Amino acid sequence: MHGRQDGEAPVTHPAERTVERTLGHLRAVDASPPARPAGGPLTLEDLYRTHRMRLVRLAILLVDEPATAEDVVQEAFTGLHRNWHTLRDASAALGYLRTAVVNGSRSVLRRRKTARDYTPPHVANARSAESLAMLTAEHQAVVNALSQLPPRQREVLVLRYYGGLTEAEIAEATGISKGTVKSTASRALDALQKIIVPR
Template sequence: MEADPRFAGFVAERGDALLRYGYVLAGNPHDAADLVQEALLKLRASWPRLRAKDNPESYVRTTMARLHTATWRLRRRELLSWDPPEHGYHDTLPGEEERAMGEALAGLPRRQRVVLVLRYYEGLSDEEIATVLKISRGTVRSQASRALGKLRSVVGEYIEEGVMSDHRERR
């Protein structure tokens, strides 16, 4: 297969943004890099058919969300744990609220986290999320509701006074 400079240009231009998106989906840099790599491999295989389309990034992001959900289905019976580091760790997040939110998001089940990422990070509607994940709108709503309930219980006041009030004001 001959290398297409437009594909290489797309990867060079949008690679960092895709990695950030993967991090928000997966909750850690290693799984994020795996998601990006797998999605870009799929894009490369489909590139001859997609290059006429205006938005290959949409294809990659949809693929990443589906891959993440599929991985969740395969791993949902595994109990994953992280050993604490033996040395100190300097958190680069600006505040306790952001760290608490990140920890709370990482603690959500994969499907719930994906629904929240697609809704609040990507700005997709329930209908669009349902299409991306191949689930019903009702499932999208119930997963979002459960996820927000878990976040409220973990982060508490910060969610009610910070994130949720900001979201309500933007509507």
């Protein structure tokens, strides 16, 4: 897994460059607005204004449905409001939100799996027009391939390459060990390569 933030070796997996290029492009498109001017304590409104859209995109990449992604993020902010007094600082608040979005997305996928045996294709591939309209065919193919991965593999790749998180931050957001993050990323890249370049 690409982990320059963790001091690891450069990109080596053939699919890694592809997924990094696509999710890095999305990250740039969805770049957060400038940070709040210094002075005064951070508020929930500041976090909402600054991070909401990136969290929605994160959820879209995990659950494939914009409306559901919006609900997941709204629920994450509601939970943050309830727990606001327990958080140490802004980074703890953002970590809480990321974990809540990952857990909320997992719950959605679990409910989907048990609630239906058939998913109409137009629902499975529903994406907001504005969110992915600017993607090239190559980028679109990568996003579609990501949606075919098992949930945990998708989480790890999305958090790393779209969220820009280190292995330690991914481990915290997903509740798995750093070693599992690394092995999951490796398996995910192998699977992604097979989907993108079928034999």
